[in-house]
Amino acid sequence: MRRLIWLLGAFWAGQIQAQVLDWRQFEADAQQTLVDLIRLDTSQPKGNEYLAANYLKQRLDVAGIASTIYEAAPGRASIVARIKGNGSQRPLLLLGHTDVVTVEPANWTFDPFSGTVKDGKIFGRGAADDKGIVAVAFEVLLALHRLQIPLDRDVIFLGVADEEGGGGLGITYMVENHLAAIDAEFALNEGGRGTIDPITGKYLSFDIGTAEKTPRRARLIAHGRAGHGSVPSRDNPVGVLSRAVARLFDTPLPMRLNETTRTFFERLAATRPEFEAEVYRAILEPNPSMETQERLRDLNAAYFSIIRTSVVPTIFQGGYQRNVIPSSAEATLDIRALPGEDPEFLFEALRNIIQEPSVEIIPMRVTRPAHQPAPLNTPLFQAFEDVIAARHPGATVLPSLLTGATDSAQLRSVGIATYGFGPGIVIGDDNGVHGNDEYLRVAPYREYLHLIWDIVNQVAATPSIVAE
Numbered sequence: 001m002r003r004l005i006w007l008l009g010a011f012w013a014g015q016i017q018a019q020v021l022d023w024r025q026f027e028a029d030a031q032q033t034l035v036d037l038i039r040l041d042t043s044q045p046k047g048n049e050y051l052a053a054n055y056l057k058q059r060l061d062v063a064g065i066a067s068t069i070y071e072a073a074p075g076r077a078s079i080v081a082r083i084k085g086n087g088s089q090r091p092l093l094l095l096g097h098t099d100v101v102t103v104e105p106a107n108w109t110f111d112p113f114s115g116t117v118k119d120g121k122i123f124g125r126g127a128a129d130d131k132g133i134v135a136v137a138f139e140v141l142l143a144l145h146r147l148q149i150p151l152d153r154d155v156i157f158l159g160v161a162d163e164e165g166g167g168g169l170g171i172t173y174m175v176e177n178h179l180a181a182i183d184a185e186f187a188l189n190e191g192g193r194g195t196i197d198p199i200t201g202k203y204l205s206f207d208i209g210t211a212e213k214t215p216r217r218a219r220l221i222a223h224g225r226a227g228h229g230s231v232p233s234r235d236n237p238v239g240v241l242s243r244a245v246a247r248l249f250d251t252p253l254p255m256r257l258n259e260t261t262r263t264f265f266e267r268l269a270a271t272r273p274e275f276e277a278e279v280y281r282a283i284l285e286p287n288p289s290m291e292t293q294e295r296l297r298d299l300n301a302a303y304f305s306i307i308r309t310s311v312v313p314t315i316f317q318g319g320y321q322r323n324v325i326p327s328s329a330e331a332t333l334d335i336r337a338l339p340g341e342d343p344e345f346l347f348e349a350l351r352n353i354i355q356e357p358s359v360e361i362i363p364m365r366v367t368r369p370a371h372q373p374a375p376l377n378t379p380l381f382q383a384f385e386d387v388i389a390a391r392h393p394g395a396t397v398l399p400s401l402l403t404g405a406t407d408s409a410q411l412r413s414v415g416i417a418t419y420g421f422g423p424g425i426v427i428g429d430d431n432g433v434h435g436n437d438e439y440l441r442v443a444p445y446r447e448y449l450h451l452i453w454d455i456v457n458q459v460a461a462t463p464s465i466v467a468e
């Protein structure tokens with residue numbers, strides 16, 4: 001019944017907006033805000049996110065919405081604005097990060113800070129990661145205010161600094177020092193997207209980020225005796241380290257499903273062709289064999305990652321001269337822990353696999369905290385399901401576990417159920433996230449604005465009629 005009331009509320013809100021909200025203008029505004037943000041060079045490591053924070057603050061001032069800038073270090077500014085609801089529900093937080101990764105301008109077709117629009121694409125550093133999301137969150141906040149939509153919950157906008165640096169001067173700073181300004185029941189962040197068929201242009205599925213892995217890198221150092229390369233000693237650190245790394249490479253940690261990955265594979269099993277579906281069904285059985293897991297890896301190596309804590313050797317260093325055995329050799333492991341993984345158990349498990357007493361395991365600095373996934377039984381996840389079903393009937397909604405890390409980690413770690421969602425991507429597109437000629441397609445960007453508008457309204461707007 002409650003759900004019915006929401007749906008009716010969303011329906012009525014939609015009717016009212018149809019009279020007031022000028023969609024063409026709304027889309028144009030979101031695009032212009034994105035272009036404006038791209039033109040502000042907020043690239044790491046300097047960040048200079050104050051440029052974006054000041055720009056957004058000026059626009060909020062003009063609109064008559066109060067805002068506050070929080071500066072974690074000189075120039076490293078985040079901005080918060082809030083539209084008040086009636087307080088009957090806890091707030092909804094809309095966030096995006098205003099910093100971008102650095103650029104190699106010589107390898108770009110366009111000036112990376114120009115926001116050039118060409119062939120239905122918006123080019124620029126940050127177009128896809130993450131200024132498009134910032135601009136939509138921002139325009140949605142302005143529109144809620146402009147149209148005076150009655151809200152059951154506050155809607156908070158956060159343009160946050162330093163995501164690409166791990167969040168220390170952004171989301172971590174906000175959570176540790178200004179949690180009251182952003183505390184919410186739910187948050188919408190980057191970390192999911194629609195998938196578009198390149199031929200039909202139809203949306204096939206929507207990944208909604210509900211969980212992610214926690215980076216926990218470590219160094220392996222093998223110690224031994226230096227000596228002459230003509231004498232084959234047993235404790236040669238290059239050989240011992242090779243053995244240790246090879247064992248880790250050949251021995252994946254045990255698999256484990258959670259609510260997100262179980263639902264993900266269930267929905268894939270129900271919608272994908274039989275040759276794939278069969279593998280997903282097998283993975284959902286108790287204790288799947290390693291052979292089944294390898295078949296999953298054949299389909300998609302990322303699927304092999306989302307069912308376990310992954311241990312990937314990325315750097316291997318040792319030795320300096322061809323006839324000298326060095327006294328040590330070192331490898332770096334990129335470890336991505338599943339939600340709920342106990343670090344002590346994890347490093348103990350690695351020691352057991354390595355089986356080399358002369359190899360030391362040294363955990364590296366942790367930037368993203370351990371946290372639990374966002375649940376699937378919330379009004380916000382329901383809003384994703386309803387809005388996507390209404391706008392894209394037949395598309396599959398897939399709760400997703402990201403192998404990478406985002407600001408959602410810090411928010412989930414303080415109990416804010418955070419969901420990741422961004423503009424759709426056409427299959428086969430490489431939109432240059434963190435690479436050259438980064439771009440965002442205009443059409444999926446407009447659709448993303450529609451989806452977020454509908455989702456925010458369903459979850460935050462006061463139902464305008466009461467179902468009897």
Ligand SMILES: [Zn+2]
Binds near residue numbers: 097129130163190
């Ligand atoms: Zn990002």
